[in-house]
Amino acid sequence: MDPSPSLRWQTRRFRELDLDALYAVLRLRAEVFVVEQRCAYLDPDGKDRHPDALHLLGLAADGALAAYLRILPAGVSYPEPSIGRVVTAPGHRGRGLGDPLLREALREIERRWPGTDVRIGAQAHLGDYYGRHGFVADSEPYLEDGIAHIDMMRRAGGESSP
Template sequence: MPDADPRWHHARMTDAPNLRWDVRTFAQLDAGALYALLKLRSEVFVVEQQCVYLDPDGKDAHPDVAHVIGRADDGSIAAYLRILPAGLSYPQVSFGRVLTAPAWRGRGLGDPLVRIALEEIERRWRGSDVQIGAQAHLEHYYARHGFVRNSDNYLDDGIPHIDMLRAAGATP
């Protein structure tokens, strides 16, 4: 039962409409949930953004990776991101694969999704800096959450990106 597992965490409910927010490890994802999140990630990052790359990159199954999932009442995934421990992508804790399902865009899910990720990071790795690779056009969005640009622009799969750091204890 997931509630008995200390690695499972049910995130607090936010003001986002009709969503249940869960944080799961790879081992806690059943086949249907894993298929749904990988399918949605491919729809958004590979098809919609026209980036030909291997989305299942070997990091999802790491035992310290957390998958933050916002589910609609019908069980479909409305919003998602994954949290990576320090050393897996950056020297610091990070998160990525941030998305809102097309049918749920424009409903303000991004802010609660990032807040839940930051709360989960603080719960798991108290006092940690957080490093992300963000699409460059989202710099001001992430700055609202306490992130500061710490790189020049670079291309990642043909899309302009920047690295951003949120120092431990930073407040939006």
């Protein structure tokens, strides 16, 4: 099997997700964020359904959801557009999918909201990963669901190297 398979990217609004895609998204998020990371929280937080929220799905050749993230417009979580719920399916880890996932999200944000800053609330141990994509920490570490997080900002026009 190719160690870094190319994915087919789909960006959809909530109402454009068919039932199978919605189930795959919610199952993957629960599998990783609730079960694997042992965070008891309500993952479907109402933000998924915002009319301008975007769901970026990375589909493997067999149609399986391999990578996912959610893009929220300015004013929903932060004053800037934001990226969250970034996840790679356990069976697809170690194949270098995170960088293309984030690059695709940044392209989508630039296409929809050109020239805007982007903010994320990142798990602190992933600061270097996001830093490679132009994000800079702009908060002190804080606990969210028992995991250390930091807020990070990517200024408009920030470089995304990997």
